[in-house]
Amino acid sequence: MNKLLAIAGGATLLYAVLAVLMGVIPGIELSRVPPGPGVGPLTALEARGREVYVSEGCAYCHTQQVRPLPLDEVFGRPSAPGDYAYATPQLLGSERTGPDLSNIGARQSSEIWQYIHLYDPRAVVPQSIMPSFRWLFEVTDEAPQGLEPVPVPKPYAPAQGVVIPGPDARALVAYLLSLKQAALPGAHGDSAARAATTAAAATSMAATPATPAAPAATAAASSVFDAAEGAKLFAANCAACHGAQGAGVPGVFPSLHANPAVAASDPSEHIGAVLHGVHGKSIAGVTYAAQMPAFGPMLSDRQIAAIIDHERTSWGNHAPLVTAQDVAAARAKR
Amino acid sequence: MLPVSVRRRAGPERANINAAKRMTSIPSPSSRTARYADDRALASMLSAYIVCATIWLLFATAVGVLLALKFAWPELLSNSPALTFGRLRPIHTNGTFYAWASPALIGLALYVAARSSGTRLYSTKLAWLTLLLLNLAALAGTITLALGFNDGDQEYREWLWWIRVILASGLITAAWNLIATVARREGKDIYLSNWYTIGGTLWTIIIVIVALLPWYQHGLGQVAVQGYYMHNAVGMWFTPLALGVFYYALPKLMNRPIYSYSLGIFAFWTNLAFYPLLGAHHFLFSPLPWWLQTTAIVCSVAMLVPVWGGSANFLLTMRGRPERLRRTPAAFILVGVLGYLLSSTQGTVEAFRSLQRVWHLTNFTVGHSHLTMYGFITFAIWGGIYALLPRATGKDPNNLLMGIHFWLATVGVLIYVVALSVGGTVQGLDWIRGAPFIESVTDMAPYWLWRSVGGVLMFLSHMLFAWNVWTMTYARAGVAGAVAAPAVAGA
Numbered sequence: 001m002n003k004l005l006a007i008a009g010g011a012t013l014l015y016a017v018l019a020v021l022m023g024v025i026p027g028i029e030l031s032r033v034p035p036g037p038g039v040g041p042l043t044a045l046e047a048r049g050r051e052v053y054v055s056e057g058c059a060y061c062h063t064q065q066v067r068p069l070p071l072d073e074v075f076g077r078p079s080a081p082g083d084y085a086y087a088t089p090q091l092l093g094s095e096r097t098g099p100d101l102s103n104i105g106a107r108q109s110s111e112i113w114q115y116i117h118l119y120d121p122r123a124v125v126p127q128s129i130m131p132s133f134r135w136l137f138e139v140t141d142e143a144p145q146g147l148e149p150v151p152v153p154k155p156y157a158p159a160q161g162v163v164i165p166g167p168d169a170r171a172l173v174a175y176l177l178s179l180k181q182a183a184l185p186g187a188h189g190d191s192a193a194r195a196a197t198t199a200a201a202a203t204s205m206a207a208t209p210a211t212p213a214a215p216a217a218t219a220a221a222s223s224v225f226d227a228a229e230g231a232k233l234f235a236a237n238c239a240a241c242h243g244a245q246g247a248g249v250p251g252v253f254p255s256l257h258a259n260p261a262v263a264a265s266d267p268s269e270h271i272g273a274v275l276h277g278v279h280g281k282s283i284a285g286v287t288y289a290a291q292m293p294a295f296g297p298m299l300s301d302r303q304i305a306a307i308i309d310h311e312r313t314s315w316g317n318h319a320p321l322v323t324a325q326d327v328a329a330a331r332a333k334r
Numbered sequence: 335m336l337p338v339s340v341r342r343r344a345g346p347e348r349a350n351i352n353a354a355k356r357m358t359s360i361p362s363p364s365s366r367t368a369r370y371a372d373d374r375a376l377a378s379m380l381s382a383y384i385v386c387a388t389i390w391l392l393f394a395t396a397v398g399v400l401l402a403l404k405f406a407w408p409e410l411l412s413n414s415p416a417l418t419f420g421r422l423r424p425i426h427t428n429g430t431f432y433a434w435a436s437p438a439l440i441g442l443a444l445y446v447a448a449r450s451s452g453t454r455l456y457s458t459k460l461a462w463l464t465l466l467l468l469n470l471a472a473l474a475g476t477i478t479l480a481l482g483f484n485d486g487d488q489e490y491r492e493w494l495w496w497i498r499v500i501l502a503s504g505l506i507t508a509a510w511n512l513i514a515t516v517a518r519r520e521g522k523d524i525y526l527s528n529w530y531t532i533g534g535t536l537w538t539i540i541i542v543i544v545a546l547l548p549w550y551q552h553g554l555g556q557v558a559v560q561g562y563y564m565h566n567a568v569g570m571w572f573t574p575l576a577l578g579v580f581y582y583a584l585p586k587l588m589n590r591p592i593y594s595y596s597l598g599i600f601a602f603w604t605n606l607a608f609y610p611l612l613g614a615h616h617f618l619f620s621p622l623p624w625w626l627q628t629t630a631i632v633c634s635v636a637m638l639v640p641v642w643g644g645s646a647n648f649l650l651t652m653r654g655r656p657e658r659l660r661r662t663p664a665a666f667i668l669v670g671v672l673g674y675l676l677s678s679t680q681g682t683v684e685a686f687r688s689l690q691r692v693w694h695l696t697n698f699t700v701g702h703s704h705l706t707m708y709g710f711i712t713f714a715i716w717g718g719i720y721a722l723l724p725r726a727t728g729k730d731p732n733n734l735l736m737g738i739h740f741w742l743a744t745v746g747v748l749i750y751v752v753a754l755s756v757g758g759t760v761q762g763l764d765w766i767r768g769a770p771f772i773e774s775v776t777d778m779a780p781y782w783l784w785r786s787v788g789g790v791l792m793f794l795s796h797m798l799f800a801w802n803v804w805t806m807t808y809a810r811a812g813v814a815g816a817v818a819a820p821a822v823a824g825a
Binding site: 004007008011012014015016018019021022023024026027028029030031032033054055056057058060061063067068069070071074080081083084085086087088089090091092093094097098099121122127128129130132133134135235239 | 404405409412415418419420421423424483484485486487488489513516517522523529532533536537540544550552553554555556559560564566570602606607610611614616617619620622623626629691694695700766768769770771775776
């Protein structure tokens, strides 16, 4: 009996100590991390949306952690400890079958796009393998008062009636749009923990030095238009709404073919739209209700110029090119 | 002829291994009828555990196949909320973990505890209660997840808290039974298998409780607890229980003691010292404190000590007896040992920051988790079942079906893991070269298709296994007229 007690008791005691050391104590410490600047609690509707996110298992394919690595820059700035102060249960995730959502509210701020995408992801991203969440919507003959039907593109819309977001869909989209990374004070952030993280990450990745994109710093770069870069950035940032071939979705997201802002010799409207976003614009008699996000805070001047130049030279467009300096000037004006 | 029916013979044995010797010796004579009743009770207990676990295996892996197919056909069965990816995935993972592997391993552990201690089970009733609790938790967990009750998308603890309390009570009753059975042993020594199974069960009770208490799980604090939990629930639960099966079944099948008993003890303590510290390697580059991440990486490397030590011990026990490996359940154990060696070494390599840059968050991880939970744990369980269940019930499995089961499962998991390892690397390199995200999805399509092919083969093998389980348990005894077997208890 004594030997049994020694082995079972000793092993359990040792394990309990290690469990407290690696699980409980870090848990206690990190539960106390104060919210970062600009990080606040969710509204009741957004909190309900977070519950929908959890029960539908969104976190199995979408992360909410931006690592201080160059390959993650497309999703936003590196996540800081203070970002998660109100994020319980934590939804950092372990797999990225779909894109990271830490900053999706800024990267894809159009409510209409989010509804269409939830109703049938392939209506806006043809290659998507995300499941459709049609049961979060109702199909009725007529939209009830005060509710706008979701403008689902023809081949994906129900044969009869209009698509109305149900309460869970509205909550979920409210939550997704609330996912906006608060700006960190200073270009690189001054949180000690994050600074340490970035520094250590950089040393461990000697092959690819980290180049955190501080928008203004890269403005003076080459003014030569890089066509491949422009096409790549367009596919990553714009194609979800405007389509891979810039044709948009009729009546929902404007086409960039023969688009007045794109075709104009004076690029200021085009630059302004990409930098600051657009809302409620009428083009050729059609008013577009969907909100276009502002890419100014997310992309550098060089990147924005590359996108604009890609648009101005594709799909039959032949408008004059812009440079990173033009974008920087437009940015400074506002 | 199957080795399960190889009768005990007085082969050459190492003089220094008392415990191993004892388990092949006939227990001290007691009333023959009482012993017969004990053996029957043990056999029916083990049968029930294995049959329940096998039903769950069929269910959870059918769900797995459906999940795999959804990567190619996202609209497949997408109109019912309960059948969408986000709800089925935790049903698959928790089902394979807590409804297939856990009851099967506990059943085997209870059997091994009684047999290796040369005694009857402390309480058969308690064993039945454990099985009831485990099944109850699995049933409640599956139904609630299908209805959309997910406790925070925290991997492998998605069941609601009260369901995990049921699971914990199952573990507590199992630990109690294991300890009390070993306390009844005849000799002084405790056979090595019981170190691992008792240790694993007690540690897992702690793991489940740490994961349940809410006070230190806010925001980033929960990330730290999750890193600890998700890895310890695998490595301090399934690993020690499966190693316990190896240490008992392998000497039986090889008809020789384990190569080095003390190496087994050394691996036990080193595993305990290093493993609990490495969980945070699931969150490298996250905002978790840098020291926590670095400790995890260091301990991931240190894990090579118990893994290579343990694997060498098993392989050296098997060395030089190819005829036994070819035609016996030992082939399952051989794959299990290789799965242990490869997947654990892979885990160490994955923990390096330089490689995490490529593989983290990709499908490479999914390949890794199947190499561990399937290539290692599930093969260990099969080896244990095919080796021990016929000894308990006296009914042999169909040899041909066992062979087909072995090859379908082996080839299936090989295709599965290779497809996702290569695909995961492609995915990671896509991200690094800055391709639009959707390219990493379209590039994965062929690999996901191959993964489904591997998954279907694996599932087919489970149907053959299920038939064999039936043959070994409740099927009417065949020509072998095997009911007499309990008389050769311990053989």
